[in-house]
Amino acid sequence: MVMQRVLIELPESVYRQLVRIAEETAQPIEALAAQSVISNLPPSADNASPELRLELLRMQTLETEALFEIAQAEVEPVDYRRQAELLEKNESALITESERQELSELRQAADQLMLCKAYAWSILRWRGQRVPTLQELSTPQ
Structure with missing residues (x-):
């Protein structure tokens, strides 16, 4: 999968929450942010007629x-x-x-x-x- 870089601004509280989860789970903050975006995208219509x-x-x-x-x-x-x-x-x-x-x-x-x-x-x-x-x-x- 080709990766693209996107710069986003997050509210401080959201950023702190990502940092806390990253520290508690030993995952990179970038991976958590990407996972959050992926799981919250609108549903795809690609497979429909x-x-x-x-x-x-x-x-x-x-x-x-x-x-x-x-x-x-x-x-x-x-x-x-x-x-x-x-x-x-x-x-x-x-x-x-x-x-x-x-x-x-x-x-x-x-x-x-x-x-x-x-x-x-x-x-x-x-x-x-x-x-x-x-x-x-x-x-x-």
């Missing part, structure tokens, strides 16, 4: 409220019910080719929604917002 990649990158510019809306979005009930119906038909091998295509499209839309939700939560976390636990997410409000 080109169309979805653009959407994910656009999400990084959204306001916090808009990201919370995406993070809390759900599959439309009508689409959820239709997908369940088609999955049942698929298991019994009574599904037509057009229904198989519809099922594939519904599954792809649901997968894309879940990826956008996860990405929104990742951006929110990166921005310092509290991310609820799985239990909190699955408990009705």
Whole structure:
């Protein structure tokens, strides 16, 4: 990995904390600072499809409220019910080719929604917002 040098200014309290951790763990302060930056970068969209990649990158510019809306979005009930119906038909091998295509499209839309939700939560976390636990997410409000 090629390394680049960056000069940054840190608040005194942050610098003292890095120094203390470096001394206590016998690690170079530069390594701790780099580790902190790496672990706090926004999520990468590099592995997404080109169309979805653009959407994910656009999400990084959204306001916090808009990201919370995406993070809390759900599959439309009508689409959820239709997908369940088609999955049942698929298991019994009574599904037509057009229904198989519809099922594939519904599954792809649901997968894309879940990826956008996860990405929104990742951006929110990166921005310092509290991310609820799985239990909190699955408990009705």
